[in-house]
Amino acid sequence: MTQRKAIPAETKLRLFSEASGHCQNPDCLEPLFPVELGGAKHIAEMAHVVPHGEAGPRREDRPNDSFDPDVFENLILLCPTCHTKIDKDPASFPRNILLDWKENHLANLATKQGIRAYVNRCIAREAIAGFMAENKAIWNRFAPEHGTDFNYDPESEVAKGWSKRMRSVILPNNYRIQAIIRANLGLATEDERRIFAEFQEHVRGLAERHVCNVSGRAIRFPKAMEDMFL
Amino acid sequence: MLALLDKEPNISAQHVEGELIRLEAENQPGVLAVISAAHKIDIATAVSYRGKYPKMDFLCGYRKSCIWPGDTIEILQEARIGWGSAATLTSAVLEGKANIASHKTYFFWDRLLRQYWSVQKVIREYDRIYQITLKTGTVLRIGMIADYEPTADAVRSLWDEFGSVDIVLNINPNGNPSAEAVNAGAELGCKVIKWEELKNYLKTA
Numbered sequence: 001m002t003q004r005k006a007i008p009a010e011t012k013l014r015l016f017s018e019a020s021g022h023c024q025n026p027d028c029l030e031p032l033f034p035v036e037l038g039g040a041k042h043i044a045e046m047a048h049v050v051p052h053g054e055a056g057p058r059r060e061d062r063p064n065d066s067f068d069p070d071v072f073e074n075l076i077l078l079c080p081t082c083h084t085k086i087d088k089d090p091a092s093f094p095r096n097i098l099l100d101w102k103e104n105h106l107a108n109l110a111t112k113q114g115i116r117a118y119v120n121r122c123i124a125r126e127a128i129a130g131f132m133a134e135n136k137a138i139w140n141r142f143a144p145e146h147g148t149d150f151n152y153d154p155e156s157e158v159a160k161g162w163s164k165r166m167r168s169v170i171l172p173n174n175y176r177i178q179a180i181i182r183a184n185l186g187l188a189t190e191d192e193r194r195i196f197a198e199f200q201e202h203v204r205g206l207a208e209r210h211v212c213n214v215s216g217r218a219i220r221f222p223k224a225m226e227d228m229f230l
Numbered sequence: 231m232l233a234l235l236d237k238e239p240n241i242s243a244q245h246v247e248g249e250l251i252r253l254e255a256e257n258q259p260g261v262l263a264v265i266s267a268a269h270k271i272d273i274a275t276a277v278s279y280r281g282k283y284p285k286m287d288f289l290c291g292y293r294k295s296c297i298w299p300g301d302t303i304e305i306l307q308e309a310r311i312g313w314g315s316a317a318t319l320t321s322a323v324l325e326g327k328a329n330i331a332s333h334k335t336y337f338f339w340d341r342l343l344r345q346y347w348s349v350q351k352v353i354r355e356y357d358r359i360y361q362i363t364l365k366t367g368t369v370l371r372i373g374m375i376a377d378y379e380p381t382a383d384a385v386r387s388l389w390d391e392f393g394s395v396d397i398v399l400n401i402n403p404n405g406n407p408s409a410e411a412v413n414a415g416a417e418l419g420c421k422v423i424k425w426e427e428l429k430n431y432l433k434t435a
Binding site for chain 2: 144145150151152153154155156158159162163209213214215216217
């Protein structure tokens, strides 16, 4: 039996980057770094659009003998459920469908996350309100100095919980909020644009702190963000 | 302070006289607490409050900057009078432990240092300053900073206020000192570290 060669790291990185951390099936789009795993581990599976061997799903779509199945163009990033589904029922998920999913992934994801230009401030507000409320609820419970569950206890599980929630919920929510506001900056007042700029700096600092472990550079959350588009 | 406590839905607060208030929480004994605006609560201050309000259960230094010398802490604890910040008072009233409560910012750290296997003797100079003697004979002066992300200024201020220390311990479990804070410590001649690093240090010091 011949051994498959490993998929190059560059290809994997490109695939993860283009998938933006979500299953590329437009009917799924579930996070590949689930909250339950603390945002540190992923469940992503790299699926071949056309297979390695002669017996795999969608084998009839193989272009020619010299085709390299491990190239970026022939891979799609899916959650385990969707990977199983497309390989168990290749007739329902032919090559062109999978390539279409991949082609339109970012647009599909943006639509699901409410990232689009709206006709008025009220709808733009609704699009960000849920994410902001979720972040605030987590902050109120776990905030690193003033949260209701916070204690100066080095053995506390709350500190670990805060760190996990920051990476798996607060930061992703902040990126969505940023993307929605950016798409709707035309609806913002001059003051709101300034506040949004501060918010972006705040998020940069959070990412430095919680992803890159660089402390002391984040500015505080601008309180006026709570009234954005109100 | 009363206005602050009024925001706590499970506690009712009433002014009794001077700096004394009475706090009530459901199913818990009432608490007589002295609310002090002092920046430092030393023995003279504590004794004076005790003379003025002999029935007090808790002495609260509500200012964030309030400092408690170790000998004051000792006499309050011996007299079964709780001590600490406004947040400590609130939790203590809700738990019905006002007269044995101690400053919640430092409570866990005091216990950890006293219980750590390589520590032989602990002298608490201030709420946040300890002198510990290890079983090896090494003596270390440790200063605690509770900030989320201590800055170089916080490290230098600790030295200005309490004198030199061997170790600055960042006791906020969520945070980390900035690189500038670590550098400031190195320039002054101390380590700026977290608990895990201190544990490793204590093993070999």
